[in-house]
Amino acid sequence: MATSLIGRQLALHLQKNLWLGAPGCRYVSKAAAKAEVEFDYDGPSMKTTVPGPRSQALTKQLGDIQNVGAVNFFCNYEESRGNYLVDVDGNRMLDVYTQISSIPIGYNHPALLKLMTNPNNLSTFVNRPALGILPPENFPDKLTESLLSIAPSGMSRVQTMACGSCSNENAYKAMFIWYRNKERGQSGPSAEDISSCMVNQGPGCPDLSILSFTGAFHGRTLGCLATTHSKVIHKLDVPSFDWPIAPFPRLQYPLEEFSRENAQEEARCLEEVEDLIVKWRQKGKPVAGIVIEPIQAEGGDNHASADFFIRLRRIAAKHGCAFHVDEVQTGGGCTGKFWAHEHWGSDDPADIVSFSKKLLTGGYYHKEALQADKPYRIFNTWMGDPSKNLFLCEVLNVIRRENLLEEVARSGKALINGLYELQAQYPGLLSRARGQGTFCAIDVRDDATRDKILVKTRDKGVILGGCGDRSIRFRPALVFKEYHVHLFLNIFNDVLTQFK
Numbered sequence: 001m002a003t004s005l006i007g008r009q010l011a012l013h014l015q016k017n018l019w020l021g022a023p024g025c026r027y028v029s030k031a032a033a034k035a036e037v038e039f040d041y042d043g044p045s046m047k048t049t050v051p052g053p054r055s056q057a058l059t060k061q062l063g064d065i066q067n068v069g070a071v072n073f074f075c076n077y078e079e080s081r082g083n084y085l086v087d088v089d090g091n092r093m094l095d096v097y098t099q100i101s102s103i104p105i106g107y108n109h110p111a112l113l114k115l116m117t118n119p120n121n122l123s124t125f126v127n128r129p130a131l132g133i134l135p136p137e138n139f140p141d142k143l144t145e146s147l148l149s150i151a152p153s154g155m156s157r158v159q160t161m162a163c164g165s166c167s168n169e170n171a172y173k174a175m176f177i178w179y180r181n182k183e184r185g186q187s188g189p190s191a192e193d194i195s196s197c198m199v200n201q202g203p204g205c206p207d208l209s210i211l212s213f214t215g216a217f218h219g220r221t222l223g224c225l226a227t228t229h230s231k232v233i234h235k236l237d238v239p240s241f242d243w244p245i246a247p248f249p250r251l252q253y254p255l256e257e258f259s260r261e262n263a264q265e266e267a268r269c270l271e272e273v274e275d276l277i278v279k280w281r282q283k284g285k286p287v288a289g290i291v292i293e294p295i296q297a298e299g300g301d302n303h304a305s306a307d308f309f310i311r312l313r314r315i316a317a318k319h320g321c322a323f324h325v326d327e328v329q330t331g332g333g334c335t336g337k338f339w340a341h342e343h344w345g346s347d348d349p350a351d352i353v354s355f356s357k358k359l360l361t362g363g364y365y366h367k368e369a370l371q372a373d374k375p376y377r378i379f380n381t382w383m384g385d386p387s388k389n390l391f392l393c394e395v396l397n398v399i400r401r402e403n404l405l406e407e408v409a410r411s412g413k414a415l416i417n418g419l420y421e422l423q424a425q426y427p428g429l430l431s432r433a434r435g436q437g438t439f440c441a442i443d444v445r446d447d448a449t450r451d452k453i454l455v456k457t458r459d460k461g462v463i464l465g466g467c468g469d470r471s472i473r474f475r476p477a478l479v480f481k482e483y484h485v486h487l488f489l490n491i492f493n494d495v496l497t498q499f500k
Contacts, residue, residue, distance in 0.1 A: 041081065082109075083095055098475050166221065212292070254434070292326065332357065415440050422442075438474060
């Protein structure tokens, strides 16, 4: 009876969310016909500035409980749908940032709501198991249906986790364990290894390192933070490791117009990577692994060529380092391919690929050699959440059924071309438009102006995000269509005219 009641309630919720709202925004695209999306609104509708009075009151209330310095506004997720986020003051905004790039197919997608009405799924949502010791019966099948169906080239193993930071943190551990096992050969840990590790000393706690890059962001936990170099606020006052930091190429855009200059810059950076690996080995802190993002996101949407990554992969292999590609923000289809590293055209792109965000769960794929050699070495209580695998299975069905990767390629082309036109129209204000798929960015003349543009655009009904020193990043859902692109461009142009 209880199951039947829950099913009816969820069915009513689904019906409510399929209702289409009234027209909201005066901006109508002339450049592309409106695409029909059954669960989408037809435009922004703004009733107050953001945050509105209700958001401000809730922020004050929450401020008595925890730090609210990063809170933008409070949301009404029941009324949000498709590409539109609704706040508690009734403002409806076109979301081109999507919870820091973590919403794959929009808010309240009917396919996901329908999943909730299936009584066979209730146990998965009600009972969250400790997956490392007591997984459910269908867990291998669900992993095969979801995560393994999209595994990167050359990888057949996946370790589930809960978020991006813990995915990278445990991937680092896997690289260290792999490296030490290589050094030991057939012999296991010595008595000295076992005793010294318990007091944080070598050789049991070896002085190994992970090489990362300037501008990188890999998370905020301690190990990840040692490889994060995007903003001071992430790192200040937190102890860290003495690990090597290589320069990430600072390229000129469009990439194809500066191929010679960019090739020289990438060669310089690769040469320094090799120098650092040698230097840290001589310091007694060998580099066990190299970690890099296919596109640096938080650090400013910094790109590099496919050749750069392929050559970096070779350098890692040459020096016996594991190669870890962090796809936490770039994975899931936003570049027009499911994994950004697919644009490199390599059959052997990495030893480890980490993920989270648009995949709704966390974890990392890895080569067989990086499988932990003993139980509990890569472990925590939950190690992910089977309910997220259920959602991911359905998200993948929607992506395939609706050809959303092709949709991303079309929308991305319209978006980057629109950004090129705007930077030509506002040369003293905008520069360096760049992107792959809808994973795009553009620079503003300074950070203060960038921040003002973000606020004014939000008050016009569009949510954007900042990154790096002065960039605006675009992170729409995969259901963001050409119509939405031109709707955004019209609103964005309205805002930019105020900054001439």
